[in-house]
Amino acid sequence: MSIASNLSSIKNKLPQNIELVAVSKTKPNEDILEAYQAGQRIFGENKIQEMASKYEALPKDIEWHMIGHVQTNKIKFMAPFVSLVHGVDREKVLKELNKQAQKNERIIKCLLQVHIAQEETKFGFDSGELDSVLNNRSEYTHVEIVGLMGMASNTDNEDQVRGEFKTLKTLFDTISERYGLDSFNTLSMGMSGDFSIAIEEGSTMIRVGSSIFGARNY
Numbered sequence: 001m002s003i004a005s006n007l008s009s010i011k012n013k014l015p016q017n018i019e020l021v022a023v024s025k026t027k028p029n030e031d032i033l034e035a036y037q038a039g040q041r042i043f044g045e046n047k048i049q050e051m052a053s054k055y056e057a058l059p060k061d062i063e064w065h066m067i068g069h070v071q072t073n074k075i076k077f078m079a080p081f082v083s084l085v086h087g088v089d090r091e092k093v094l095k096e097l098n099k100q101a102q103k104n105e106r107i108i109k110c111l112l113q114v115h116i117a118q119e120e121t122k123f124g125f126d127s128g129e130l131d132s133v134l135n136n137r138s139e140y141t142h143v144e145i146v147g148l149m150g151m152a153s154n155t156d157n158e159d160q161v162r163g164e165f166k167t168l169k170t171l172f173d174t175i176s177e178r179y180g181l182d183s184f185n186t187l188s189m190g191m192s193g194d195f196s197i198a199i200e201e202g203s204t205m206i207r208v209g210s211s212i213f214g215a216r217n218y
């Protein structure tokens with residue numbers, strides 16, 4: 001199967017209001033261009049420097065999303081161009097994003113990553129930490145928090161995955177009501193293996209890599 005046909009078969013399954021982030025980490029520019037030529041404009045990467053060099057080389061109307069764990073000392077390399085940072089999982093990241101956004105005279109959009117999986121290895125805030133971050137939000141004049149992101153456990157147990165997505169959706173709705181944030185409208189959940197469940201549970205944005213580009217070789 002080609003990248004273009006993989007993309008179109010996924011898009012055909014998606015409800016209209018769901019945004020698709022094509023996760024191109026580790027993949028060469030030719031693969032990204034193939035998806036681009038098939039109409040895809042949003043790409044996700046998990047290493048800031050890899051994303052920055054792809055940004056330099058590829059068409060400028062691509063929206064680049066940083067979906068991975070953020071190293072604060074590298075934020076300066078993406079601050080001029082990144083469209084959305086999904087993986088904000090500690091306040092230090094927000095502080096540095098704010099600083100670098102200010103230097104670049106822009107507002108950077110971000111999602112707060114929430115720890116919903118049972119696996120200890122996954123990153124993210126718990127709900128108590130989210131409240132404290134959101135209560136401090138006026139400090140971050142150049143960052144706009146537009147939603148939440150989460151990764152479910154990597155398991156074949158569908159009920160567990162569904163339950164974790166439900167937890168995230170409930171938290172998303174609670175925050176929307178409690179804080180009345182403008183443009184708090186993005187719930188990033190779902191990857192190749194679980195995006196159908198995520199959509200049923202209220203996802204607005206899915207991050208799909210291997211189902212589009214094939215398996216990754218690390």
Ligand SMILES: *Cc1c(COP(=O)(O)O)cnc(C)c1O
Binds near residue numbers: 025193208211
């Ligand atoms: C790699 C990655 C994805 C895409 O994973 P696939 O299983 O290849 O679709 C999605 N989200 C995050 C945070 C990732 O690191």
